[in-house]
Amino acid sequence: MLISYGPILAVLPMRLRLLGRANAMLSDSEPSIQRVFRLPWQAFVADLTAWTVAGLVMVFIYYVFFIPFASTGIKVLVGCAAFGIFSGMLGYLSTERRIVRTLKGRRTFSMPSGSLLTVSKKIFVLIVTVLGIMAFSILLMVLLDVYYLIGQDFSQPEIYWGIFKEIAFALCVLLGISMVIVRRYGSNLTEILDTQLAAMDEISRGNLEKQVPILSSDEFARVAEKTNLMMLGLKERDFCRSSFDKYVSPEISRKILNDAIAPSGEILDVTILFADLRDFTGFAEKRSPMAVVEMINRYFTEMEGVISNHGGVVLQFIGDEIEAVFGALEPEGNHPDQAVAAALAMRAAMQRLNAERRERGEMEIHHGIGIHSGPVLAGNVGSSTRKTYSMLGDTVNLASRLQVLNKKLATDILISGETRNRLVLSDIPLRPMGPHTVKGKTEAVVVYAVV
Numbered sequence: 001m002l003i004s005y006g007p008i009l010a011v012l013p014m015r016l017r018l019l020g021r022a023n024a025m026l027s028d029s030e031p032s033i034q035r036v037f038r039l040p041w042q043a044f045v046a047d048l049t050a051w052t053v054a055g056l057v058m059v060f061i062y063y064v065f066f067i068p069f070a071s072t073g074i075k076v077l078v079g080c081a082a083f084g085i086f087s088g089m090l091g092y093l094s095t096e097r098r099i100v101r102t103l104k105g106r107r108t109f110s111m112p113s114g115s116l117l118t119v120s121k122k123i124f125v126l127i128v129t130v131l132g133i134m135a136f137s138i139l140l141m142v143l144l145d146v147y148y149l150i151g152q153d154f155s156q157p158e159i160y161w162g163i164f165k166e167i168a169f170a171l172c173v174l175l176g177i178s179m180v181i182v183r184r185y186g187s188n189l190t191e192i193l194d195t196q197l198a199a200m201d202e203i204s205r206g207n208l209e210k211q212v213p214i215l216s217s218d219e220f221a222r223v224a225e226k227t228n229l230m231m232l233g234l235k236e237r238d239f240c241r242s243s244f245d246k247y248v249s250p251e252i253s254r255k256i257l258n259d260a261i262a263p264s265g266e267i268l269d270v271t272i273l274f275a276d277l278r279d280f281t282g283f284a285e286k287r288s289p290m291a292v293v294e295m296i297n298r299y300f301t302e303m304e305g306v307i308s309n310h311g312g313v314v315l316q317f318i319g320d321e322i323e324a325v326f327g328a329l330e331p332e333g334n335h336p337d338q339a340v341a342a343a344l345a346m347r348a349a350m351q352r353l354n355a356e357r358r359e360r361g362e363m364e365i366h367h368g369i370g371i372h373s374g375p376v377l378a379g380n381v382g383s384s385t386r387k388t389y390s391m392l393g394d395t396v397n398l399a400s401r402l403q404v405l406n407k408k409l410a411t412d413i414l415i416s417g418e419t420r421n422r423l424v425l426s427d428i429p430l431r432p433m434g435p436h437t438v439k440g441k442t443e444a445v446v447v448y449a450v451v
Contacts, residue, residue, distance in 0.1 A: 036099055037217040043091035048084040055080025078140055079170075082133045086177045089126070093184040100191055100215045119189070119218045126185060130178045137174060141167055192220050199227060208235045265379025270327045271339040271371060271419060272391065272399035273312065275303060275346060277320040278366045278407070296320055299365065302349045310342035311335070315391060321403075325391060328378060336373045336415075336422040343369045343413045343450060344428075370402030372416040394440075401438035402447060409433055409449065417446035 058080070059073045192215050199212040208231045212224040277283075277299070284292045303322055304314050312326045326342070327335025346369065354364040374395035380387040402414045411433070420430060429451045435444035 036103075039099065040092040040095040043095045044088035047088035047091045048081075051080045051084030051087060055084075075141065078137060082137055082174070085129060085133060086174075086181065089129070089181045090177075090184065093181065093188055096216070097184070097188050097191070100188060103215050104191075104195055104213050119220070122185070122218065126181070130181065134171070134174045134178065137170060138167060141170060192216055196220065196224060196227065203227075203231060203234070208238070265377045267375055268328055268378050268391075269373075269375055270325050270378075270391070270395070271335045271373040272376065272396050273307070273322075273324045273326065273339050273343065273369060273371050274400045274403040275322040275324075275367050275369045276403050278368060280320040283363070283365070295365070299353065302353060303346055306345045306349050307342050310345060311338045312342055315389070323396075323400075325376075328391070334424050336371075336419045337425050337428075339371050339373075339419070340413075340415060340423065340428055340450060343371060343415075347412060366412065368403050368406030368411070369413045370399050370404070370406065371414070371419050372399040372402060373419040373422055374398075397440055398438065398445065401440065402445075405436060405438060405447065409436075409447075411449040413450035414447050415450060417448070420448050 055077045058076050062073060062076065195215060196212050199210055202208075202210040211228045211231060214221045214224045277296075287295075300317055300322065307314055307322075307324045310326075311330075312324045313329060315323045315325055317323075324339075324342075326339040346367075350365070350367060357364055372395055374393075376391040376393040376395050378391045379389070381390040381392070382388050398416060402416060406412055406414055414433070415430075430448040431451045433447045433449050435446045437444050
């Protein structure tokens with residue numbers, strides 16, 4: 001009885017003590033990652049040591065109280081050592097599973113230091129150990145049984161049948177334990193991999209907040225670390241892009257980021273719109289800088305929304321002036337109509353803004369809008385270290401001059417004769433203002449007021 005239960009009596013106290021230490025460490029709110037990842041090895045060493053000691057105790061008891069047979073003692077020692085290795089593997093994998101589930105629930109992202117035991121090494125050690133123990137155990141049993149048969153009566157078939165049952169039993173036990181170990185190892189890998197695949201699914205859906213917890217001390221830890229670094233990089237990229245869109249219109253920023261702008265620029269047929277606040281200098285002198293910034297930001301926000309809704313793109317804000325283009329990103333034949341419609345909508349938006357300002361007892365603001373259609377050179381303009389996306393040419397200059405001409409003609413929206421000739425819609429109310437000389441043009445320009 002003592003020999004039969006000797007291994008259990010030797011293993012249980014040490015395993016229970018180690019289990020208590022592991023539970024205490026894993027229950028800590030901030031456990032040491034290095035100590036946590038050493039727990040599986042401690043379980044393996046504890047089981048191997050316990051079973052080896054148990055085997056030595058059993059052999060000692062056997063030789064003291066029973067008839068000493070060397071073959072039997074060797075079988076006991078080899079059997080206990082084999083069970084120690086198998087039990088240690090199961091202890092290693094069971095502790096590893098508990099670590100995986102604990103760290104997964106706590107979202108642990110600390111990377112263990114030092115060299116990692118790779119998955120390939122684990123698989124190699126697992127296969128070699130399992131096959132080696134099985135082969136060594138069976139060969140040793142055969143050798144010892146052959147040694148035992150020397151000098152025996154070979155005419156008794158019970159001897160051979162007993163040896164066969166002994167070897168078959170040992171082989172079945174070793175195969176069963178090996179299958180349990182391999183299955184447990186595969187289950188651990190599957191749980192770690194499923195966690196990382198779930199994080200990948202979140203990334204594919206655009207969720208960059210769910211990082212991958214580090215659950216092991218092998219290649220999966222490196223994969224989790226690199227995945228988390230990749231998500232941080234994607235978050236930084238998205239932040240830079242969203243910040244870039246605040247300084248450059250999203251349509252233009254996408255062209256810049258996609259390297260879709262020709263180095264030498266490109267000739268486009270577009271409609272340019274300029275809008276400028278009237279008497280802004282005098283307005284700013286009588287108010288605090290914060291009040292001025294608040295007002296102009298409110299104005300720019302309202303007007304940019306109107307321009308965008310009508311297919312235009314704001315190229316830049318220059319002081320209190322807006323420069324917008326229609327038909328640049330997606331060339332369309334009706335961009336003059338879009339620009340004039342946007343100007344009318346900007347007039348209505350300005351009326352709403354002034355109604356709000358009157359309710360608050362504030363002074364009204366007004367703007368002038370100039371529109372001209374024609375070819376422009378669009379491209380990156382600037383130095384070798386800093387550039388801006390701009391549109392250059394006589395079309396841009398004339399649109400800016402028409403915006404200024406509003407002051408002289410007491411109008412708020414002026415379009416050129418070229419834009420008027422390109423209009424497709426016939427219900428836009430226009431009033432001819434005749435030819436006018438503008439700065440930078442040798443010939444008079446025919447203009448129309450949108451009434």
